[in-house]
Amino acid sequence: MENAVREKAKGLLTSGEVKVVIGWGWNRNGTRTTPVFITRPEDAGRLVWNPLCVNNLSVYLTRKFKDIQALGRPAIVAKGCDIKNIAVLVSEAQVKREDVYIIGVTCDGVVYRQELWKGELTPNIMPTKCHNCDVRNPHIADCVIGDRSGFVPPEAPAGMVFDRIKALDAKESAQRWEFWIKEFSRCVKCYACRQVCSLCYCERCITEKNMPQWIETSAHPRGNLSWNLTRAMHLAGRCTFCGECERACPVNIPLNLVNQKLITVVKDAFDYRSGYDASAHPPMIVFSPEDKENFIK
């Protein structure tokens, strides 16, 4: 399968259909995968595909990466879950569907964090998203590489994130508040969560707006709370639960809990799940007479 990805990339580069293939490659020691940008057909052999390929490379399709755009039309190697983000980018007019060639790869799951890899993919090292994945066969792509997965996601979503949300929901709101204050208090304002997220594509993030200063820049509990809550709100109805922010967070804040909770709320309120349809529009920015919310009508 890895070879098929390489062949595809080589073909696309040789024909000139794309100028760069964004994919995963090995680090120097061959122990971790890392994003690579292949511009010459003869380098296509550097591409890899395995359960360590956790990064959601769709972030490199956003406008922040001007020097990648300068390379020319990209192809991107993408798992189904990565493609969800591309779908959102297309629906929000950040990327034109025809401007990117999607090499979809069928997937049996990845590790939650690369450090956990001991040579074998076992369910306990897979993130919640993989346990419930309905896009192991990429849903939007220009070509799909790999054998069809026969995986059927469980009826009721399962996995650590859902368990923890259930446990939190069962608590008093004061306790929940306390839980989040404690979690967010660790935040160091490194903005890795924002930078790694392809849906955080604002060129001037609200944290950088200082007239007025919406969010205090200090990493004290007050500043952290406003940052983390604001970011969550800006992703409501858009986040696809790809999990990159939580993976990137150096202080292990369980951002997936926030994200999945919002996803569930949006699904219940608007019957909408982002990332499945590139022509759909996120519910937070459209009004529809079918909206369940009475206050809108």
Add this chain to the structure above:
Amino acid sequence: MNNLYLPHLATIEDIYEEAPDVRSFRLVFKDERLRDTFDFKAGQFALYSAFGLGESTFCIASPPTRKGYVQCTFRRTGRVTGGLAEMSIGDVIGFRGPYGNHFPVDDWKGRNMVFIAGGIGLPPVRSLIWNVLDRREDFGNITIVYGARTAADLVYKNELKHWAGMGDVRVVETVDPGGETPDWKGKIGFVPTVLEEAAPSSKDAVAVTCGPPIMIKFVINALGKLGFADGSIYTTLENRMKCGIGKCGRCNVGDIYICKEGPVYTAAEVKRMYNDF
């Protein structure tokens, strides 16, 4: 504890509207002792604060030869400058400084002086101009070439008139094409071009230029054509600064910390620097 970040308090004694969105403050320190002892040199800068909004870097626009007050001139561009612009006479602001190096005025004794500035680049040069004028006998011919986008954008309009009327100072004013008013008497054209036309002699002369980076670049070229050596051309680099004292790691161009070793440099020094400004 010696607190490097603790500003002095200064009262706004007067405010001058210089141009749209540009104003000057005449500041006196609240601490009376400091009023008499405060000393600085032309070319140095300070951090001015609007409490609650933050600090901003401006040069000291008054000359060191005038004691008892300092003046700054700033353009309203953002949070801090916006806050300062709202202030009135009698309000109190913070002042940390003076910081940075300075123009080597003493080394220039006996030389002819050419000052070239664009837009809001005149304030640091103003300090120097008055410094030189207050010691007029130490210097030869004085030429000032100053331009702005429009006639309204010229700062220190009265002082320009005053200097021009002194008799022994040549003042050439210019505005960018389209920026003139019907009664505009100065030149029309970009500063570097006007400078070349004015053609001050490079013999025994020192040139000082401040303004937008792109203007500085072309002015240095023009001065070269007029025969000025890179070592006789001085300018200031205005990188973004926070601490002003070589700690915060923000203002560097390569391993040169502009807030400590600058902001004043010769064109020769600038040309040796990393391409990072």
Add this chain to the structure above:
Amino acid sequence: MADKFLKRENLGRLIDSVRNGGARFVAPAIDARQAVYRAISGADEVTWDYILPRNSFKDYLFPQTEVVAEYSIGEGGVEIRGRELSPKDTVVFGSRPCEAASLASLRSVFTWDSVDEFYTAREDKTTVVTVACTNGDEACFCTTVGLSPESVAGSDVMLRETADGDFSVTAITGRGRGFLSAHSAAFEDSGSGSAQKPLFVPEKIEGVDISRIKERLARKEHYDDPVWAGLTRKCIGCGACTFVCPTCHCFDIIDEGTAFEGERRKNWDACQFDSFTLHASGHNPRDAQFKRWRNRFMCKFNFYPNKFNSRGCVGCGRCIRVCPVRLDITEVMEEMSR
């Protein structure tokens, strides 16, 4: 020769002795599934299962956010009060040799030309007790930057683990000797005599040559070398690497509060952020991520050694471990050694 011995089970006694003396005891503890330096109150909080804590102990010398002054504006006019710092004595226990070596670097920045007492007042009150590394991971590269698990620079006391899990203790500085005598009840005069546990010594990375890197960075032309853009293309521009780095020292100065009262703070900042050098005019000298990354690399291998005469990178590998896109500084070092 070791000066003293510390039995593992006596760590609690040491902690009590330090805390009873009014000092703070900082050591690696598990928080949110990671080892982090924390002020702790008892031996049961301390973890031994770590390579390096996630954070650098610079957190305790140069906090992420700190008040430097307070202002108030009222009837009586404007008042500004500088924050007076009287830091507690602090013992950092369980440092690693690489990290201890970074103290001289931070100090060099905060004391060249003028002295930032917000840093020095804390460092002067800090005793660094280092435990030489008996385990490590592939991100460790101290030996490549001229350090080793036996380096003592920056440490006041060095601990070496013995085969049976206790520690031989050596005072390195006067402060270290003072520490040993002040808390002598926690230490033994002679040890079990068992051999020292072998140290974890990372292999020197073959392709890296620090002097070549310095040479290359000193040449102005390298700034425009297209290799930079390619090497760092994947960088997403977060601040994770700088915030965990023991030598990164950049900060911002901001005001927080109302028109009536508030405080001026010194907050960590990162040269990796795109607004770091952005001018009010919109001009940005480092307007692409590779330029910002180049600055970070220059800072470690050019500014620190040239300007501050100290070490920019101690090879702790934290930036490698924490980077969401696995941008490995040693891979860049290798390229820059060519």
